[in-house]
Amino acid sequence: MSKIRLGVSTLFMLILLSIFSAVAFAEDHVPTSTNPAPGINVGDVDNFGNQSTHRTHGNFQNNTNSCANCHSTHNGENEMLLMKSGEYELCMSCHDGTMGFYDVTKSSGAGTFDDSHLSSSMHNVDSDLLVKTAPGAFKNTSTALLECSSCHNPHGSPNDRLLKEVVVGSTNFASTLVNGVTTPVPVGNKTISLDLQDDPAYAAINALTGTGGLKITKSNGPKGSTTYGGQNDKIYYSQFCGACHDDYFAKRNAGTTTNPVPGKPSTGTAITPAHTHDTYTHTTNSSSQGRSCAACHYAHGTDATIMMDAVGNTVADYTKSVADGGKGWTQEKAEAYMKDVSARGSSLKKFTNTAVCFACHGTSISTTIDPQYLGADGRLKGRSKIK
Structure with a gap:
């Protein structure tokens, strides 16, 4: 019996040692070109035979190993063969700081998902909220849940930070009035280019990957230069947000005699046309300083x-x-x-x-x-x- 107890004790100690070793590995992990962070394993040679770390999301090489970072071929925990039971759980298995960079619980150019401090508010992607319940959702009637993939495409996007081309809600209306001009909501267009700079805190990883692979960057928000057929990145950023918060993006038009403020409940009381009026707002349809949603708000959240x-x-x-x-x-x-x-x-x-x-x-x-x-x-x- 004593031998059995000793064996169990020894096994327990080995388990504890393995746990502590895993923690130590996560904290003291030395990045390599094929293992830039704990649990992330990517290819080392690109389609041209050159050393260049593959990206985990998108821009996949023909010899990619990135699929296995999120999907399990034989033992997926949901119908999409995800390695976790849900989308939020999967994303946070890396982006809660485990991966070492792009920790969404810490402050970044997008804000934070940390709700442990005063005045916390955020796009709560783990709450079963419907997109159509967004503040300022007027024409948007989407029944989709608000999730990480409401704004980001985990398989890649031509937009910076994997921002989606077709935003949840944008297919519910074709255009919106902005300063009296009918402006299409961007669907299938390059929506946002951000001012991204290499993050000096991750120089070791950035130095490994050359020009074609993974780069850890910091965002200073939408670029200020005029691009994309005369449009501006700041305008496209606001259109992105306006796909869900469409009433905040649209121009306020003159109301009716019983509904003086469009998009708001009727007063039920008839008034003379002379009292019909517009309401006013800070426009986001401009590239000027302070005229995009990102000028005043964080995308993820604040505290x-x-x-x-x-x-x-x-x-x-x-x-x-x-x-x-x-x-x-x-x-x-x-x-x-x-x-x-x-x-x-x-x-x-x-x-x-x-x-x-x-x-x-x-x-x-x-x-x-x-x-x-x-x-x-x-x-x-x-x-x-x-x-």
Whole structure:
């Protein structure tokens, strides 16, 4: 009996050691051209016989091994042979930080899916929400669930960050009115090109892959240059968002005598045509600074730790010591300051409360702004963060 107990104990210890070894491997993994991150195994030689790491999503080579990172030929856990039981579970098996890069629970150009802090709001892709319930969904009647693949194509896309060409909801209406002009919702067109820069934190991986393979990049948002037949990347970005939030993208037209504001419930009371009016909004149909959805909102989500105030400071800035240019606040004090108290919540905003309004318009409505908060252009420093 003692031998059996010893055997069981030994086996248990071996299991523990293997678990700790796996954790250590994930933390101390040295990237190689065929194994850039734990659990990710890709080809090493491209179709031209040159060394170049394949991408996990799309741009597959004829000798690809990328399929096996997500699908199991004989033991899939759903009808798509995914290695996890659902889409969210599969995506998060890498993008929760396990893969080492593109951790969607941490701050990035797209925001964060971390809901552990104050003022958290996000596109909740694990909630069984229907796309048609999006705020500002007017013509959009899609019955599809909001998932990662609502915006991203896991098998590749000509758009940066695997953003889809045909957005969920965009097939429900052919066009929308923008500044009085009928504008087609982009279906099957290159929608968005982002300003992507190599991430210096992953120089080791980027150096392995040459010019044709995996590159870990940081996004500064939609590019500002005019491209694609005279259109602009910022405009296409807003059209992308407007495929679901179509009422926020469309021009407000004059209402009727019983429904003065199009898209809103009827008042039930007849009024004279003289009182019929338009409503107004910040247009997103422009390449100007601050005129795309991405200027004010994160695509994934936000919380108090990554939001900014009107001078562009974050919680991290205020918790720095005075010697390092901060205020020396505690984390608790800084988060309380940055907390969004808006009635409708933080709404994926990059700026807390309505600080984005003050960042742009502060100097035109206030004459008592401390000069230390102004940039070289005489405007509040936060305005430079509104792309």
